[in-house]
Amino acid sequence: xxxxxxxxxxxxxxxxxxxxxxxxxxxxxxxxxxxxxxxxxxxxxxxxxxxxxxxxxxxxxxxxxxxxxxxxxxxxxxxxxxxxxxxxxxxxxxxxxxxxxxxxxxxxxxxxxxxxxxxxxxxxxxxxxxxxxxxxxxxxxxxxxxxxxxxxxxxxxxxxxxxxxxxxxxxxxxxxxxxxxxxxxxxxxxxxxxxxxxxxxxxxxxxxxxxxxxxxxxxxxxxxxxxxxxxxxxxxxxxxxxxxxxxxxxxxxxxxxxxxxxxxxxxxxxxxxxxxxxxxxxxxxxxxxxxxxxxxxxxxxxxxxxxxxxxxxxxxxxxxxxxxxxxxxxxxxxxxxxxxxxxxxxxxxxxxxxxxxxxxxxxxxxxxxxxxxxxxxxxxxxxxxxxxxxxxxxxxxxxxxxxxxxxxxxxxxxxxxxxxxxxxxxxxxxxxxx
Amino acid sequence: xxxxxxxxxxxxxxxxxxxxxxxxxxxxxxxxxxxxxxxxxxxxxxxxxxxxxxxxxxxxxxxxxxxxxxxxxxxxxxxxxxxxxxxxxxxxxxxxxxxxxxxxxxxxxxxxxxxxxxxxxxxxxxxxxxxxxxxxxxxxxxxxxxxxxxxxxxxxxxxxxxxxxxxxxxxxxxxxxxxxxxxxxxxxxxxxxxxxxxxxxxxx
Amino acid sequence: xxxxxxxxxxxxxxxxxxxxxxxxxxxxxxxxxxxxxxxxxxxxxxxxxxxxxxxxxxxxxxxxxxxxxxxxxxxxxxxxxxxxxxxxxxxxxxxxxxxxxxxxxxxxxxxxxxxxxxxxxxxxxxxxxxxxxxxxxxxxxxxxxxxxxxxxxxxxxxxxxxxxxxxxxxxxxxxxxxxxxxxxxxxxxxxxxxxxxxxxxxxxxxxxxxxxxxxxxxxxxxxxxxxxxxxxxxxxxxxxxxxxxxxxxxxxxxxxxxxxxxxxxxxxxxxxxxxxxxxxxxxxxxxxxxxxxxxxxxxxxxxxxxxxxxxxxxxxxxxxx
Numbered sequence: 001x002x003x004x005x006x007x008x009x010x011x012x013x014x015x016x017x018x019x020x021x022x023x024x025x026x027x028x029x030x031x032x033x034x035x036x037x038x039x040x041x042x043x044x045x046x047x048x049x050x051x052x053x054x055x056x057x058x059x060x061x062x063x064x065x066x067x068x069x070x071x072x073x074x075x076x077x078x079x080x081x082x083x084x085x086x087x088x089x090x091x092x093x094x095x096x097x098x099x100x101x102x103x104x105x106x107x108x109x110x111x112x113x114x115x116x117x118x119x120x121x122x123x124x125x126x127x128x129x130x131x132x133x134x135x136x137x138x139x140x141x142x143x144x145x146x147x148x149x150x151x152x153x154x155x156x157x158x159x160x161x162x163x164x165x166x167x168x169x170x171x172x173x174x175x176x177x178x179x180x181x182x183x184x185x186x187x188x189x190x191x192x193x194x195x196x197x198x199x200x201x202x203x204x205x206x207x208x209x210x211x212x213x214x215x216x217x218x219x220x221x222x223x224x225x226x227x228x229x230x231x232x233x234x235x236x237x238x239x240x241x242x243x244x245x246x247x248x249x250x251x252x253x254x255x256x257x258x259x260x261x262x263x264x265x266x267x268x269x270x271x272x273x274x275x276x277x278x279x280x281x282x283x284x285x286x287x288x289x290x291x292x293x294x295x296x297x298x299x300x301x302x303x304x305x306x307x308x309x310x311x312x313x314x315x316x317x318x319x320x321x322x323x324x325x326x327x328x329x330x331x332x333x334x335x336x337x338x339x340x341x342x343x344x345x346x347x348x349x350x351x352x353x354x355x356x357x358x359x360x361x362x363x364x365x366x367x368x369x370x371x372x373x374x375x376x377x378x379x380x381x382x383x384x385x386x387x388x389x390x391x392x393x394x395x396x397x398x399x400x401x402x403x404x405x406x407x408x409x410x411x412x413x414x415x416x417x418x419x420x421x422x423x424x425x426x427x428x429x430x431x432x433x434x
Numbered sequence: 435x436x437x438x439x440x441x442x443x444x445x446x447x448x449x450x451x452x453x454x455x456x457x458x459x460x461x462x463x464x465x466x467x468x469x470x471x472x473x474x475x476x477x478x479x480x481x482x483x484x485x486x487x488x489x490x491x492x493x494x495x496x497x498x499x500x501x502x503x504x505x506x507x508x509x510x511x512x513x514x515x516x517x518x519x520x521x522x523x524x525x526x527x528x529x530x531x532x533x534x535x536x537x538x539x540x541x542x543x544x545x546x547x548x549x550x551x552x553x554x555x556x557x558x559x560x561x562x563x564x565x566x567x568x569x570x571x572x573x574x575x576x577x578x579x580x581x582x583x584x585x586x587x588x589x590x591x592x593x594x595x596x597x598x599x600x601x602x603x604x605x606x607x608x609x610x611x612x613x614x615x616x617x618x619x620x621x622x623x624x625x626x627x628x629x630x631x632x633x634x635x636x637x638x
Numbered sequence: 639x640x641x642x643x644x645x646x647x648x649x650x651x652x653x654x655x656x657x658x659x660x661x662x663x664x665x666x667x668x669x670x671x672x673x674x675x676x677x678x679x680x681x682x683x684x685x686x687x688x689x690x691x692x693x694x695x696x697x698x699x700x701x702x703x704x705x706x707x708x709x710x711x712x713x714x715x716x717x718x719x720x721x722x723x724x725x726x727x728x729x730x731x732x733x734x735x736x737x738x739x740x741x742x743x744x745x746x747x748x749x750x751x752x753x754x755x756x757x758x759x760x761x762x763x764x765x766x767x768x769x770x771x772x773x774x775x776x777x778x779x780x781x782x783x784x785x786x787x788x789x790x791x792x793x794x795x796x797x798x799x800x801x802x803x804x805x806x807x808x809x810x811x812x813x814x815x816x817x818x819x820x821x822x823x824x825x826x827x828x829x830x831x832x833x834x835x836x837x838x839x840x841x842x843x844x845x846x847x848x849x850x851x852x853x854x855x856x857x858x859x860x861x862x863x864x865x866x867x868x869x870x871x872x873x874x875x876x877x878x879x880x881x882x883x884x885x886x887x888x889x890x891x892x893x894x895x896x897x898x899x900x901x902x903x904x905x906x907x908x909x910x911x912x913x914x915x916x917x918x919x920x921x922x923x924x925x926x927x928x929x930x931x932x933x934x935x936x937x938x939x940x941x942x943x944x945x946x947x948x949x950x951x952x953x954x955x956x957x958x959x
Contacts, residue, residue, distance in 0.1 A: 192843065192844045193846075193847050195842070195843075196842035196844035196848070197844075197848075199747075199816060200769075202843060204843070269746075269751055270751075313723075313725055314724055314751070315747060315748035316748075317747070317748075318745060529676075530676040530704075530951075531674070532676075536955060540955055543659050545662065545797075580673075
């Protein structure tokens with residue numbers, strides 16, 4: 001059964017239409033469609049978006065399967081409306097060779113819930129000393145095009161320059177985790193009023209901004225693409241805006257949690273709020289929202305970072321950094337951006353599907369909802385309200401800062417390669433790939 | 435510190451409440467002793483103390499805070515008037531020796547002032563306003579034993595309202611007041627409350 | 639109060655009542671029999687993840703003087719050094735029936751977690767957490783100040799009094815000092831004015847919102863630029879901070895921010911010299927200053943027992959416990 005008739009869905013928030021999916025593509029779009037062999041899905045009140053593409057996820061496999069696996073992470077992604085995720089390279093072993101990226105790629109295909117695109121490390125072992133074999137990873141079956149040492153910063157200026165230059169050969173992009181290491185030694189939270197009161201070592205905004213400033217100038221100088229991971233400060237936004245105005249080819253992402261939460265939450269000393277880059281001030285949140293609205297920040301990426309329970313069930317200083325996000329991202333974006341009038345659904349589609357697909361060079365994702373396009377899409381019910389309960393999520397990670405919150409908007413169905421991975425709000429079936 | 439000074443911060447701290455509160459009596463209260471009767475009772479107690487002790491020699495009065503201390507001072511003045519000798523007066527706070535701390539709101543700790551001569555080999559007369567279960571006096575005896583070894587310990591109270599839970603009795607009583615356990619006995623003294631009176635409230 | 643995690647947990651009335659109860663406790667410590675039966679049958683656990691003989695003994699003495707049972711748990715050579723988590727240690731203490739856990743930990747916020755994570759039901763007293771707070775130190779400092787400044791001034795008891803109108807300078811490594819944070823909060827609560835003195839590298843970013851003023855000029859503050867001082871509180875400076883470039887050398891630090899005999903002489907006659915200990919004689923404080931008649935350093939230690947007795951009493955008695 002691979003014929004689905006989505007009745008009365010609102011594509012990108014526009015007037016409701018019927019949408020027919022057949023054999024993996026959008027076959028028809030119109031009103032009062034019919035198909036005898038179709039499974040009909042009532043789409044009244046539902047918004048249809050192209051399948052979401054996450055440029056920044058941590059699937060933890062190989063090496064940290066106690067936190068997440070490609071299988072559990074893929075399921076979480078499907079539930080969240082994603083049809084493609086980029087799996088970051090800070091696994092164990094690090095994804096710095098063709099062998100490891102191909103392993104992750106194969107695990108993704110075997111799971112079949114989403115398109116798993118491995119990210120290749122920039123430096124060997126994330127050590128920041130020698131370039132990894134970027135070309136080999138690009139040529140591998142995984143066809144890596146995004147490279148990142150995320151978790152670590154490529155802080156050596158010469159190495160960053162070389163990487164920016166080198167990836168031009170295969171239209172790759174370096175995604176930088178901007179964190180000057182010497183300014184953030186043992187940093188625990190944003191450096192500001194709250195850190196002063198709580199006696200926790202601060203992570204100053206300048207440690208992010210200084211690296212971004214250097215990197216945009218480098219990218220401009222060598223004529224490369226640059227992508228900035230998880231932008232978290234108002235100052236970083238200013239620098240990126242300046243760079244774009246000068247024609248530098250830089251793109252930037254923001255996480256859902258940085259659009260919503262501030263460092264005031266750290267007063268509870270609850271490690272569920274410990275994340276890198278850290279939660280910052282209300283002014284930063286406002287600047288990030290405005291930047292996502294005006295396009296200075298191009299996309300939303302989750303930086304989904306699951307951890308085993310014991311890594312968070314302890315005192316702050318000993319806790320791991322990271323928050324889960326695949327299954328809550330869309331709701332957070334709806335609350336922070338759509339319900340506040342900053343974005344409409346068409347703009348959400350750009351920021352969570354088409355632009356990330358373009359940055360990652362995914363030709364078949366983030367496509368318009370039009371006849372002949374691949375049927376990767378997600379149906380959302382913006383009116384639904386649900387309780388965030390980490391125990392009920394598909395991700396193995398219980399470290400969601402939104403636990404106990406009422407969330408707005410729910411994914412009702414997700415179609416990957418024309419087949420429903422999520423139906424009626426619950427996981428359905430993965431796709432069998434040959 | 436008065437019970438009116440309550441903390442309002444969200445962590446829920448509040449200052450300890452005093453053991454008694456100088457509030458106005460409830461509408462259903464009835465006065466059982468007026469100023470003149472209290473005065474007469476104290477005079478009678480003073481004579482009894484001297485009679486029992488065969489004079490003022492070796493006597494020390496220790497009042498139990500708050501009102502017991504004022505009663506002890508008044509008693510000491512009467513003893514001085516009658517016998518012509520100064521009897522040492524002090525205060526004995528028993529809060530830290532109580533056995534019911536966990537069941538009450540936190541109590542402020544009052545001052546303990548033992549006269550310079552100490553209590554060893556003296557006759558200590560404990561003075562309190564109301565004798566009820568006897569637990570305060572038991573705590574007082576424990577507190578005394580930490581301070582020294584008196585030759586004898588006696589007890590003088592303004593009001594005995596019955597319902598003893600321990601084998602404790604007063605040597606000198608101003609007034610016996612049969613009460614029910616539902617009632618409250620309030621003692622007002624001019625030094626604390628502006629006037630002298632004893633009230634019973636509640637009950638029927 | 640259920641827990642004592644931060645000096646901010648106490649408002650003015652609560653802080654004054656702790657000091658008043660501490661006075662009564664101190665009075666009992668002058669008697670031949672120093673022990674009181676007040677906390678008999680209660681169990682106090684000293685959970686010390688950092689070496690601290692002085693503070694631990696102070697809490698131990700306080701608990702024992704109130705007849706509580708004391709269990710000492712230090713990290714060295716214990717299950718902790720074998721990797722046991724704070725949570726598992728807490729669960730063990732709960733199983734042993736701890737009524738209150740006095741905890742000193744190198745990580746800021748650990749006592750907060752202990753109190754709120756749901757691992758134990760007892761009360762938690764913060765005996766120093768990382769660079770965050772050390773509330774009982776601030777209480778014993780305030781107690782010492784009140785006794786010496788208010789008690790002696792008025793020639794009578796300091797009961798019921800706060801520190802309104804007093805001015806205290808806190809000098810040294812404020813950035814890394816839990817004693818400084820607790821003292822700024824508590825002294826302000828008690829109505830005193832605080833001026834922090836340190837090189838710019840040792841003052842936290844974000845200090846602008848603290849209820850105090852600050853200065854980089856030690857001599858200026860001592861000479862009264864911020865008003866006449868009633869006390870100078872010197873903070874310990876660690877030698878390791880030199881290696882992290884907080885200041886260039888011990889000599890330069892001492893020259894600019896050390897309390898030497900000359901600076902002591904420039905203080906108002908009645909002003910006190912305080913130090914939470916342990917001291918680096920010759921670095922932040924000279925021997926003359928430490929041993930002078932104005933120094934309260936020794937009595938701060940003695941007052942610590944009375945103040946901790948008061949804290950344990952207020953936490954463990956009353957309906958909340």
